[in-house]
Amino acid sequence: MINEIKFPDSIKLLKSKGFRNIGLDFGALKNYSIEEVKQFIHENEVNPVSLEVAGILKKSYTAWVEDVRHGISVCSELGINKLLIIASPMGCDSFATSLLHLKKGLNEVLPLAEKNNITLLIEPLHPIYSHLSIFTKFSTALELVKEIEHPCLGLVLDFFHVWWDNDIFSIIPQSIPYLGAVHISDWGKEKQNLLDRDLIGEGIIPISNLLKCINTSGYKGLYEIEILSDFWSSRKEDLLGIIREELEVLEEILL
Template sequence: MDPARLSLNQITVNTLGLPEALDACVRHDVGAIALWRDKIAAVGLDRAVELVAASGVRVSSVCRGGMFTTGDPADVLADNRRAVDEAAALGADALVLVCGPLTDHDLAGARARVRDGIAALLPHALAAGVPLAIEPLHPMMITERSVVVSLRQALDLCDDLGEGVGVVVDAYHVWWDPDLDAQLARARGRVRGYHVSDWLPRTSDLLLDRGMVGEGVIDLPRLSAAVAATGYDGPVEVEVLSSRWWAEDPDEVVRTARKRFEEFV
């Protein structure tokens, strides 16, 4: 894939703060970055905006909004509105929504809370000009992060909610789905982000054992072609949540991510 489309998801170099992550992007000629809200908060939003502007690096997304199944709905909505405002201030292409876990036995109710939470947030996002991007997660994350566990579910929400809501296709979370090709065809014009990493054959942790691009079993070239067929031509984020890679020198991680991106994506 064209290296100009590479975006470094900040979690891939999680040991770095925002200034250092932006510096790494500049040093390695990475034109975009996906920012995490805790890293933004660490320097303050105003300073984050200044740093991004000075770097010349594009913000492909802000992660994350969502978590609609946890806490008081009014508090959750207020935090999500702040997330929209942060994404708008930073000129992000989208706010990623990780929708929230199952916290009791009522799965249908949890999914209804997700739908209602996005619906309540949507007017604020539309007014701010920030697309909301629902990221379906692998089913193993249903009690940890999200009750939206397939691209079909995410697109059903898009159908229901209408303008201003799209999806993130994360290779790690959707590669296994036997319905994936049909759902990607259905997603045409609604993909707001594409994330790549790899699934290790003997993954050892539900969250923190993703493979670097090209070291696992996902057919990334095929998936990338299918995502391109949806019309998505924006930044592609290398997003590797891995305690193993976090222990490496961040410069080497970025060098490896760039090389593998060019070879395998």
């Protein structure tokens, strides 16, 4: 989806540029009824492949569980089988306590996810977002997913959040059975704000090497290009044209 413009306009613009498989922004849908969202999707013949993200900025256990449950419900209504979630600290003052709350919360929501055939994908975040997620290393989130070992629980590998980790190339192969989505963007040499995600090749992330590692390790799932940038906010049509070219480059790397 394209942020900063209304949901219907975002869908129409994506369709006009030939994009059919898209990720939906959970927050952007909250101003519309499920029936309205279904209509926008049907009229524009797009295919939502994921909903992201639930559980972010939730300062209590109850709020986190309610948000994830709501996300599961929306996914079920829209026929989406992947819900991205954030392991919020839930207002706790220690990692250990937050982790206990997270395990309890997952035990509560996973039966509902399984009933609706929806996979919950935990997305670890870069350490600069430690106030938003207790998982700031991919390996720590992987340990939890392995421990719980539930068919409806997996991980997101987001290049923007994991590139800095010297161990990531050795961790990727063991994560493949749990990997449900890969997000691709670049870390700019001169970041304007914490959210800026640059076009592929314009930053310092070893994108080609990461893609080859994921591909040769056996990953067959979703790849999503995720660009957030103040610079491109007023040049959305140009940005989509460039992303279309980037997709062709990525396909060549993955051959």
